[in-house]
Amino acid sequence: MESLSSTAYVILGMVCEEPRSGYEIKAKVDGTTRFFWAASYGQIYPELKRLAEQGLVIGSDAPTGGRRRTVYEITADGEEELKAWLRRPPETYEMREEGLLKLFFAGVLEPAEAVEILRSMRAHRLAANAALRQMRPPAEAECADRGDPYPLTVLEGGLEFTEWFADWCERAERRILAGAKAGGRRAGAKAAKA
Numbered sequence: 001m002e003s004l005s006s007t008a009y010v011i012l013g014m015v016c017e018e019p020r021s022g023y024e025i026k027a028k029v030d031g032t033t034r035f036f037w038a039a040s041y042g043q044i045y046p047e048l049k050r051l052a053e054q055g056l057v058i059g060s061d062a063p064t065g066g067r068r069r070t071v072y073e074i075t076a077d078g079e080e081e082l083k084a085w086l087r088r089p090p091e092t093y094e095m096r097e098e099g100l101l102k103l104f105f106a107g108v109l110e111p112a113e114a115v116e117i118l119r120s121m122r123a124h125r126l127a128a129n130a131a132l133r134q135m136r137p138p139a140e141a142e143c144a145d146r147g148d149p150y151p152l153t154v155l156e157g158g159l160e161f162t163e164w165f166a167d168w169c170e171r172a173e174r175r176i177l178a179g180a181k182a183g184g185r186r187a188g189a190k191a192a193k194a
Contacts, residue, residue, distance in 0.1 A: 007043040012082040019073040022048055033156050111180035115173045122169035129162035
């Protein structure tokens, strides 16, 4: 069997819960895992085709309102593959945060400009936290209905992480501005060039 991508496992997880169309998978991703693992239509539809070719999902026609629609359901082999993947330790520990990348190189800016990066990251995390808070009541109800505590556990982790990250941004801003007042790195670099 051809090795599967992370997106393929996202799809298997989504259709293991219940049969879904590609559109429904994308909607579910956008309302859940996108906060830590996104998937685009351009990834989902080719992966659905590969998964069907490998016998891990099966598609059936389920038109709605005259529109063509295929709903995918996990097969027994697909469920076994999902379980095998879940049992393996994670292989990817990656955090992509453009703000951190920009902050890493912000030594070329004045401290007052550099902290704008932190302010932007903080605002983004606070907005994400607010979105996650709105997701909590329906997630609690869904987890209770299904007897599955894990999506709610991940949501709680997201809430705590976004709160921590926003607080960290605020603390880092204070440190940078305090360092600038004390003649920090940027001021020292200017003096060396003069």
